[in-house]
Amino acid sequence: MADTVIVVALLLVAAAATAAVLVRDPARQALVLSMLGLCLAVVFLVLQAPDVALSQLAVGSALTPLLLLLSVRKVRHGVRRAPRERAGARGETGKTGGTGRPGGTGDDPGGAP
Amino acid sequence: MSRAARLRLLAFGALGVAALLVWAYTGLPHFGQPHHPYGDRAVHAALARRTANVVSAVNFDQRAFDTMGEESILFGAVLGTVVLLRQTRDEREAPPRPALVRPAVRRYALRLLPVTLVAGLYIVAHGQLSPGGGFQGGVVVATGLHLLYIAVDYRALEKIRPRGPYELADAVGEGAYLVVGLAGFVAAGSFLANALPYGTFNSIASGGSVPLLNAAVGMEVASAVVVLLACFLDQAVEIARRPAGPGAGRRRPAPGDNGK
Numbered sequence: 001m002a003d004t005v006i007v008v009a010l011l012l013v014a015a016a017a018t019a020a021v022l023v024r025d026p027a028r029q030a031l032v033l034s035m036l037g038l039c040l041a042v043v044f045l046v047l048q049a050p051d052v053a054l055s056q057l058a059v060g061s062a063l064t065p066l067l068l069l070l071s072v073r074k075v076r077h078g079v080r081r082a083p084r085e086r087a088g089a090r091g092e093t094g095k096t097g098g099t100g101r102p103g104g105t106g107d108d109p110g111g112a113p
Numbered sequence: 114m115s116r117a118a119r120l121r122l123l124a125f126g127a128l129g130v131a132a133l134l135v136w137a138y139t140g141l142p143h144f145g146q147p148h149h150p151y152g153d154r155a156v157h158a159a160l161a162r163r164t165a166n167v168v169s170a171v172n173f174d175q176r177a178f179d180t181m182g183e184e185s186i187l188f189g190a191v192l193g194t195v196v197l198l199r200q201t202r203d204e205r206e207a208p209p210r211p212a213l214v215r216p217a218v219r220r221y222a223l224r225l226l227p228v229t230l231v232a233g234l235y236i237v238a239h240g241q242l243s244p245g246g247g248f249q250g251g252v253v254v255a256t257g258l259h260l261l262y263i264a265v266d267y268r269a270l271e272k273i274r275p276r277g278p279y280e281l282a283d284a285v286g287e288g289a290y291l292v293v294g295l296a297g298f299v300a301a302g303s304f305l306a307n308a309l310p311y312g313t314f315n316s317i318a319s320g321g322s323v324p325l326l327n328a329a330v331g332m333e334v335a336s337a338v339v340v341l342l343a344c345f346l347d348q349a350v351e352i353a354r355r356p357a358g359p360g361a362g363r364r365r366p367a368p369g370d371n372g373k
Binding site for chain 2: 050051053054055058059062063066067070071073074077
């Protein structure tokens with residue numbers, strides 16, 4: 001019985017980890033990473049390591065995805081505004097909408113792909 | 114090196130690692146077997162010092178020096194982040210505008226905020242008794258605080274989270290661990306020695322210096338995570354590049370080289 005729970009939890013981790021690799025959009029990847037953190041926490045819990053499960057839950061499924069999402073937002077912020085000349089191919093007008101600057105003031109050197 | 118050669122090299126390395134792993138795993142004790150030499154000794158030592166949570170006894174008593182190293186790693190990492198993500202000369206601070214939040218999200222986040230904070234503080238305070246401790250509880254407190262950003266907006270978060278005091282608390286938590294360690298040196302002759310009275314088993318004041326070191330780590334981790342997230346949030350929400358102009362002092366890139 002206990003072994004079945006462990007095997008199911010491990011399979012969930014494998015599925016979530018594979019999904020995290022296959023999803024290519026970093027913002028979605030952060031959410032999948034959060035699910036992976038949750039699955040790992042379950043594994044640690046069924047293996048009777050609640051201390052590690054708590055750490056995994058706090059860091060892996062809350063803190064790391066949050067840092068990733070913030071980094072993605074910062075990087076996209078630079079890329080979205082810069083290429084004004086490219087006829088607004090992305091057409092996004094999110095929270096970070098432009099302030100009417102003259103275009104092309106450069107972006108992060110390691111910008112999004 | 115050609116692509117085929119690189120793939121062959123990768124296959125060689127991967128197979129080698131796989132073979133070594135299988136070889137190592139066959140030598141491990143069986144899964145779920147009852148013989149735990151290290152665990153038995155750790156439990157015995159923890160109970161002798163009246164610490165109910167053996168993991169905390171290992172972290173803050175038997176291996177307290179290792180924990181000091183880990184705490185310093187976090188401290189140094191956050192210090193590096195603060196230096197790297199500071200506002201540079203060609204960046205300006207744009208005050209964040211009030212954001213529109215859906216009522217359901219606001220209700221949910223505002224109700225969860227006190228629950229999360231209390232849960233985090235509980236985990237820190239009961240580190241020597243039940244699973245968890247300064248690290249886990251500290252991260253829960255720090256991330257829970259940011260529910261205010263989800264519920265209201267960044268300006269509300271900035272009001273309850275001035276950076277200065279948290280940076281100070283980060284350093285104080287790091288220093289408190291050292292001070293407790295030095296106190297152990299003065300009282301018992303070795304650094305981080307557990308020289309305090311052990312107290313009553315399974316009560317809050319048990320385990321000697323374990324609750325003190327646990328609290329120091331909780332303070333350090335909570336403040337460090339708050340400062341870390343503050344650096345990232347400032348960059349994502351507030352700090353933008355200065356518009357190019359006479360005072361910008363920055364070469365404008367050619368239109369072709371910024372889109373990639």
